[in-house]
Amino acid sequence: MAGSGRLALRTLPGSGWVRGSGSALLSRLKDAAVVRPGFLSKDEEETLSRELEPVLRRRRYEYDHWDAAIHGFRETEKSRWSEASRAILQRVQVAAFGPGETLLSPIHVLDLEPRGYIKPHVDSVKFCGATIAGLSLLSPSVMRLVHTQEPGQWLELLLEPGSLYILRDSARYDFSHEILRDEESFFGERRVPRGRRISVICRSVPEGVGPGRLPPAC
16 A cells, blocks of 8 residues: 555546545545545634644643544544634535535544554444544645455545545445554655644534534544
């Protein structure tokens, strides 16, 4: 996969944000695993970072997680946002979620230290619906998706600061996803040095569950 020397296949001609194991897979998931680089302006990225920093710095980085999925992290849930941040999150809702989808509240904020990483996992269907969308702040990273039944099928997403990623349907249910640790952080042959990374993660409410607060389990 990363660094293996395989051809870096892309979703669109000239696109450098998604690569994978084959053109058929990329075509099939072109609307299910999406990266929108530059979704945030620099000012918008700084707005979110400034709002989140006072909350995050009161917490210590942790090195184990209830389901062993994350290493070197701190996290919070946030339901009250400034007017400027609410406008950004409204744009995420329009860009990533269908008209019939309700967003889970509060919103999950995950802070990875430079050595932190997220292990391969599939978010529980009990706590998350069909769509997950995340804003990336501060540091670039590489997200890897691997099919749970056919590990030869994989995608890698280059997530630069200010980008929005969207996982929906098959990419959300049939593939594990992870954020690569610094020493493994390559996008094809390109080294992607990891620093501290904050992600603001929006999720749809699970099918059959009304809007409201659910445990932060995804």
